[in-house]
Amino acid sequence: MSESSYSLLGLWPIINRWKKLVGVALLLALVGSVLVALLLPNVYKSTAVFFPTNPQTTDPDRIATEGSKLELGGRTEDLDRVITIGESQPVAELVIKRFNLHQHYQTGAAGDDAADDAALREFSSNLSIVHNERDAIELTFLDKDKNLAAQIANALVQVIDSVNQQLTLENRRNVLGLYSQRFQFLNKEFETSRQKLIQARRRYGIYGLEQQSRYLAREIIEVESKLRQAEGEGNSNEAAGLRRALRGLTKAEGGNVINLEDYTQGVDSLNLFTARMTDLQERLVKARGEYETADVALKGKLSSLYVVQKAYPATKKSKPIRWLIVVGSVFLTLAFSVVVITLLELWRRTAGRPGYSPAQ
CATH class of the missing domain: 1.10.287 (Helix Hairpins)
Incomplete structure (x- = not known):
């Protein structure tokens, strides 16, 4: 069968x-x-949507030297970095402590290993951070309290932003320190060059180049003209006095405060110090501006995230x-x-x- x-x-x-x-x-x-x-119980969902920005565009060195603009970062490394930060344990522990989620999840007192582990697992199961098809990041948090869910989602965005900034904060401080050192160095060099210029003016007796050069040239021409005239007339006494006067106008050992030899050396020195001071002054002004811009950029704490949508309390349950x-x-x-x-x-x-x- x-x-x-x-x-x-x-x-x-x-x-x-x-x-x-x-x-x-x-x-x-x-x-x-x-x-x-x-x-x-009813569970509510709150979602925040944001774009990560390129951290290089918020560095004070790039802002100061290149005038960079804040750019949205759709790069894979920026997205992965933000998602990794959001899913990290330190961020979770910080939010759990801030909102006292041990008591909310009824896992026990904070500090106990079992209670901490249970709260962390509950928190992680309610958190979702995904990269959507528009290259934005969607951060979603679930909770029985719709207001708390929205508060935690927004707090997570702030914490991620803060941690993301901390990654480059130390480098920004180092850059700011370099700007400060460069400004102080140029300021010191400028003051040193200014003092040397004053000393050179005193040493060579040069305070007005145009006026003194005209005076010296006029005096030398007049004394030399009188000397030739005295020699032509055979007046030896007058010629000898004019020779001493001419030597005083042209030689440093002649005893004149203003003389051609010192004047020539002084002009060369003054031109050198003046060119040095002009260069230092331009660099000093630029360094001061760069330092102030970097200082403002660092103190301003530019956000590393561009929030498109904050998390709001849900109007209906998710599950x-x-x-x-x-x-x-x-x-x-x-x-x-x-x-x-x-x-x-x-x-x-x-x-x-x-x-x-x-x-x-």
Whole structure:
């Protein structure tokens, strides 16, 4: 005798023979799932959407020297860095402590290893940070309290921003220190050059180049002209005095405060010091501006995130979907019951009792 084949249509007689037990199982599943669905608390979802900015555009050295603008960072490394920060344990522990989530999750007192681990796992299960198709980051947090969910989501964005800034903060401070050192060095060099210029003016007696050069040239020409005239007239005494006067105007050892030799050396020195001071002055002004710009950029704490949408309290629950729980429980119970009774029927027939009926 050939064995009977089974099909989906062939299950109905089996279900019909076990309909009482199947009905009881479905009724229990319906009642139980309804009770469970009603007892489950409402969970609300709050989502914040933001773009990470390129951290190089917020560095004071680039702002000062290149005038960089704040740029949205759709780069993979920027997105990965922000997501990694948001999912890190230090950030989670900071938020858990700030909002006293140990008490909220009823995991026990903070400081206990088991309580800390339970609170951390609960927090992580409620947090979701994903990179969407528009290269933005969506940070979602779930909680029974819709206001708390929104507050935690916004706090997480702030903490991520703060930590992201800290990654380059030390480098920014070093850059600011370099600007300060350069400004102080140039300021010192400028003051030193200014003092040397004053000393050179005193040493060579030069205070007005144009006026003194005209005076010196006029005097030398007049004395030399008179000397030639005295020599031509044979007046030796007058010629000797004019020679001494001419030597005093042209030689440093002549004793004149203003003389051609010192004047020439002084002009060269003054031109050198003046060029040095002009260069230092330009560099000093530029260094001062760069330092002030970098200082303002550092103290301003430019945000490393561009928030498109803050998290707001949800207007409706996210879960549980109660009707789905009830329908799913009943369907799974039916499917499980069909499998069980089918296996029982198969076992009964294989054991040689095909006439067995559960109703008997």
